Amino acid sequence: MNRITSFAAAAAVAALAAFPVFGQSSDSTGFGDASKIQARDGAGIYAAICRGCHMPxxxxxxxxxxxxxxxxxxxxxxxxxxxxxxxxxxxxxPPLGSYLDDEQVAAVVNYIRTNLGNNYTDAVTVKDVQAARP
Incomplete structure (x- = not known):
């Protein structure tokens, strides 16, 4: 992994831990459990993790x-x-597939494709997301 990719992945994980939309646990690291994102709607997911790099x-x-x-x-x-x-x-x-379930990936992709100056109306489905997973 090159430096930029390593930095971006570390920054994304740090951002995941910083937002209250993520699950929290009482672990001793002080970062909580950033392994899952609680937001279920595309706009909320975009606001929580995408806008930090791609801008509001x-x-x-x-x-x-x-x-x-x-x-x-x-x-x-x-x-x-x-x-x-x-x-x-x-x-x-960074790969976000382990932080988002299939419904969340579909929600954020559909949000991005139908908002923010985009007007692509063919919705992404959970099956589309499942097909993209390794």
Whole structure:
């Protein structure tokens, strides 16, 4: 794993532990249990984990890595691509498949594809998400 990918993965895990939408436990690390996200709706999931890198209006950012704009993004036209990216990650995008269940992945992908300047109306299903998992 290169430095940017390692940094992005560490930053995503740290962000997961910092938001109250994640499950909490009374472990001795002080970070709680960031292994599952409680938010069930796409907007809530985006707000909790995606906007930190892709920005609140999904315009993207450049810094420790290159975080592409999701707003008005033609790569989101086919639902399989964003599902794969959320589940498996790639380069600076950490894999979030172990933090989100199939319904949550579908919810956040459908939110991104129908909001933020996108208007792709063919919904991603749980079966689509299951097919993207290793």
């Amino acid at each position: 209006q999904a315009v993207g950012a450049v810094g420790a890595g290159n975080y592409p704009a999701l707003a008005k993004n033609e790569k989101l036209e086919g639902g399989a691509y964003p599902v794969f990216m959320v589940v498996n990650g790639q380069r600076a995008m």
